[in-house]
Amino acid sequence: xxxxxxxxxxxxxxxxxxxxxxxxxxxxxxxxxxxxxxxxxxxxxxxxxxxxxxxxxxxxxxxxxxxxxxxxxxxxxxxxxxxxxxxxxxxxxxxxxxxxxxxxxxxxxxxx
Amino acid sequence: xxxxxxxxxxxxxxxxxxxxxxxxxxxxxxxxxxxxxxxxxxxxxxxxxxxxxxxxxxxxxxxxxxxxxxxxxxxxxxxxxxxxxxxxxxxxxxxxxxxxxxxxxxxxxxxx
Numbered sequence: 001x002x003x004x005x006x007x008x009x010x011x012x013x014x015x016x017x018x019x020x021x022x023x024x025x026x027x028x029x030x031x032x033x034x035x036x037x038x039x040x041x042x043x044x045x046x047x048x049x050x051x052x053x054x055x056x057x058x059x060x061x062x063x064x065x066x067x068x069x070x071x072x073x074x075x076x077x078x079x080x081x082x083x084x085x086x087x088x089x090x091x092x093x094x095x096x097x098x099x100x101x102x103x104x105x106x107x108x109x110x111x112x
Numbered sequence: 113x114x115x116x117x118x119x120x121x122x123x124x125x126x127x128x129x130x131x132x133x134x135x136x137x138x139x140x141x142x143x144x145x146x147x148x149x150x151x152x153x154x155x156x157x158x159x160x161x162x163x164x165x166x167x168x169x170x171x172x173x174x175x176x177x178x179x180x181x182x183x184x185x186x187x188x189x190x191x192x193x194x195x196x197x198x199x200x201x202x203x204x205x206x207x208x209x210x211x212x213x214x215x216x217x218x219x220x221x222x223x224x
Contacts, residue, residue: 032210043202043215089155099168100213102155
């Protein structure tokens, strides 16, 4: 039972354009959401998070939007750069459980 | 501030053997979590320790165990290794509350 889903295994965008990565969740107990970036053979690097009391959080080129009624969040990267090419994971936690539940990731390729 | 350190980085073991992986969290972080990453299953939660106590446990067999020491360093052990245990094992630390987790580089375990 996949509680966090990233339905697009891959995404390709042109340098300078916007990248939009999507994530859906099913567990209503989730109240904290995070995005991580991962290069092969390395650990995930934290990018940005959002609490369920907010619907938007921004940090530089990265913005996360949360739509609680749709159980959907998205990560916007503007402008996209070739160095952004990596696998992006959406993660969630909630309730009394501090574990992170991850989606299966989206491979973002930013073409020069 | 030093990041999360995992040792060793790479390990090759034979089926039936056991293995111990080590994780040193960021200084001041009291929570340590372990995750398994495989191509088919993505990132899956193994367990989380806080102040030397296992606080959460994922759906893994009893062959997977862990512990945390008084200095917050953690070890995980896998006994009776199977080919399917080949994976990247990631350790993450956070101060202990609902905040982002910071990951180490991982230990790549290959079971032959």
